[in-house]
Amino acid sequence: MEVIILVIVLSLFIVTLLPMITDNMVQNAQSKTRLAAYEAAHKEIEGLRNTPFDSLSSGSFATPSVSKGSGQVTITNDINGDGTAEDNIVKAKVDVNFTEKNKTETVTLTTLIAK
Numbered sequence: 001m002e003v004i005i006l007v008i009v010l011s012l013f014i015v016t017l018l019p020m021i022t023d024n025m026v027q028n029a030q031s032k033t034r035l036a037a038y039e040a041a042h043k044e045i046e047g048l049r050n051t052p053f054d055s056l057s058s059g060s061f062a063t064p065s066v067s068k069g070s071g072q073v074t075i076t077n078d079i080n081g082d083g084t085a086e087d088n089i090v091k092a093k094v095d096v097n098f099t100e101k102n103k104t105e106t107v108t109l110t111t112l113i114a115k
Contacts, residue, residue: 016053030100036065037096037107044071044094045111053115056090069098079112 040063048056056075063069072095078084079091089112096107 021054033067033098033100034105035109036067037063037069037105038109039068040069040071041094041096041107044073045092045109048073048075048092048094049111049113053088053090053113056092056113058095063096063098066096066098069096071096089113 044061058073058075061071061073074093074095075087075090076093077090078112079086079089090115091110093108093110098105098107
């Protein structure tokens with residue numbers, strides 16, 4: 001009799017915890033993907049900072065560490081958005097897009113680079 005009660009109590013305990021465990025596993029995988037996207041964007045920003053100023057250009061880049069990911073760099077010399085080009089400084093915006101739960105997510109990092 002005691003064994004049956006123990007099995008019932010343990011079964012209820014496991015059934016109660018199972019949804020939380022699976023949800024935690026899904027959230028963990030999503031966090032890893034988002035972190036990989038941030039790392040890819042940061043790596044691209046560092047690469048831009050190490051590129052000669054006159055060679056900076058917009059374009060796409062590969063994101064092999066991000067599952068179903070893609071990257072885009074946008075370089076603009078209108079750093080404050082007022083329509084006026086600035087001299088000797090540009091704004092570099094790096095977007096990494098990835099799919100999560102059938103929805104496109106984006107990580108964006110922005111930096112200023114001076115000549």
